[in-house]
Amino acid sequence: MLRPLEAPLRHLFGPGPSNVTPRILAAGSRPIIGHMHPEMYEIMNDIKKGIQYAFQTENNMTIAMSGSGHAAMECAVFNTVEPGESVLVAINGIWGERVAEIAERSGTSLLGLQTPYKKGRFSLIAIEKHKPVLFFLTHGESSAGLCHPVDGIGDICRKHNCLFLVDTVASLGAAPIFMDKQNIDILYSGSQKALNAPPGTAPISFNERACHKMFNRKTKPISYLFDMTHLSNYWGCDGKPARIYHHTGPVSGFFALRESLAILAEKGLEESWKKHKEVAAYLYRGLEDLGVKLFIPDRVRLPSVTTIAIPEGYQWRELLSYIMKHHQMEMTGGLGPSMDMVIRIGLMGYNCEKRNADMALNAFADALKNCKKTKA
Structure with a gap:
């Protein structure tokens, strides 16, 4: 501890995090401001617009989680599912397994849907058969190198009154995704892959269907930190005139995320x-x-x-x-x-x-x- 910090310079050619551009590094090193200063709210508003563009959505309920992609993953499940409700999880790699465990820990009735890697598609008959409240799919499964087709699945989910949740942590910015056009109800990603920001922030968006389910619960979400009732206010998405303290967001991380989204918009x-x-x-x-x-x-x-x-x-x-x-x-x-x-x-x-x-x-x-x- 009594020596200067050293970190090696490496080519990060794995599944993430990826190397960060000098411009984003510079943004993250700017002086800290208060997490509830007016200037911070403006930066958060910019982040919201950037996520809306990256997700191709007009959803008002669009924020960035203070945490990695796992934070967004848990936020999505904790807020939209209540104990005893059924969740259908498409398992095409580790991220489906993770969501299945999160759903199980939430007290849901879990249904797993496996597929061989080489097949690349799921049979969606289970949605009609079991009528779950939530169906999860990983769009970019980084553990397998698989990009699962999304077209048409949102339509099937709507037909059976099921929310469609999609993970784009490894695919956002690298492969096409259209949240609104593809009828995706909840979409999340991470900062550290194609977006090139440091790890630690996670974009997520909920459409009106998801918000209706989320804000008409009979029970509170099991996590206070990830409770969208509070987070929606913190991000200025609930229509209330004042933002109330909920938690201290990662100010430098938000600086970097804002810059990464700006670079994507420019490109x-x-x-x-x-x-x-x-x-x-x-x-x-x-x-x-x-x-x-x-x-x-x-x-x-x-x-x-x-x-x-x-x-x-x-x-x-x-x-x-x-x-x-x-x-x-x-x-x-x-x-x-x-x-x-x-x-x-x-x-x-x-x-x-x-x-x-x-x-x-x-x-x-x-x-x-x-x-x-x-x-x-």
Whole structure:
């Protein structure tokens, strides 16, 4: 503790967090102001507008959580579901598993809906059969490198009076999502991936259907911190003239998030989606040239996080340790159900450049050349 803080400079080419642009770092280092100063409210209003653009929504109930994507995940479930109600969770990786556990801890009647990674689509008959109050789907499943189609699901949920909750932590800014057009009732994301802000803030939005369910509960949400009755006031979304203290928000984190959303707006969503798709395709070709097998079929691949099957005969931990030691570069193994099945390479936001794809490919080729291959 009696020495200066040191942090290594690394290429964060894993599933997140990603490297942060100098502009966003500079925004986050500006002098602290009070979390309830008028200037802070203006910044929060800018954040709300930026999230509305990124989500493609006009929802008034749009805020950023003080916490990671998990905070938004819990906020969504805690506020819209009451004990004894049924929740249907599409499990296509670890994030479906996490929501299932959160719903179970909330005292709900949990229904799980599994799908093989290679299939990439769920059968939605269960919505009609069980009529849950909430259906959850991960749009960008970073543990598998899967981008699940969303079109039409919101229509089915509305037909059966079910709220549609979608996780876009790994896909926002990298793959198209249209909250209003696709009839998504609740959408959330995280700051640290394609948005390129530091970890610690999480955009979330609720439409009128979700708000009606949320604000007409018979019981209070199990979390005070994530209670949208209070958070809606803190963010100026409840129509009341004064904002009342609820918690101390991460001021520097909000500065950085505001700047990241401004950069996305300046660049444009369509340009961001296009670039992620082009750089991902470039990376795919390079990996195939190395003889590496891509884990997910092309039609449902997530542009921001690419998963490859662990090369036959290699120990994935040895490969990744070599890359970190010799190239100061982070790639990661699988997570949850994909553990010991894949290696994950993330090129998103600021890192989404062909020169970075070349660096990742060169590092991986070097590891394949120098790491020992087993005889198996």
